[in-house]
Amino acid sequence: MSRMIFVNLPVEDLGRARRFYESLGFTNNPQFSDGTAACMVWSDAIYVMILTHAKWATFTTRPIPDRGSSEVALCLTFDSRDEVNALVEAAGAAGGTVDINPPEEHDFMMTRSLLDPDGHVWELTWMDPAMASGEQPAQADA
Structure with missing residues (x-):
């Protein structure tokens, strides 16, 4: 089995949270969803479990x-700056708070942030693939 991550997040209103994540491109996996939780799939390896406060309390007594x-x-x-910007705009239109931290813009990368309706912080990042793999940018001939 390949490695995966399940991020568990407590939410006040399961329907609102599900609609928010669907507006960002997550899809719901009904196999792991019910009236207390929804499994929102980002990729083959990344799943976000949004859990009602009552469901959350079955996992931990921490506040x-x-x-x-x-x-x-x-x-x-x-894969691109445009994808980052589009998702941030979609989040704002769906009830999230955009750019809760100042956007970062560099020649080789950019990051923007948002809050979902329950106050969870998400950062959205693009990085030049050459820099991400450790390659140096092409140098002009002298």
């Missing part, structure tokens, strides 16, 4: 952080 705190920032990578 759910309030919307004003940040416990973790989740980062997704994209």
Whole structure:
């Protein structure tokens, strides 16, 4: 079995959260979804489990952080700057808060951030494939 990640997030309103993630391109896996949880699929290896507060409480007795705190920032990578910008705009239109941290723009990469309606922080990043693989940019002949 290949390695996968399941990110579990507590949400106040399961329907609202599901609609938000679907508007960003996640798809629902009904096999692992019910009235207390929804399995939102980003890729073959990345799944986001959105869980009602009651369902969350069956996994841990630790408190759910309030919307004003940040416990973790989740980062997704994209193939282009345009894809990052499009997803940020879709998130804003679907009820998320965009650019909660200042956007970062460099020649070889860019990052933007957003909050989902429950206050979970997502970073969206594009990096030049040559830089990501450790290659140096092409040098002009002297």
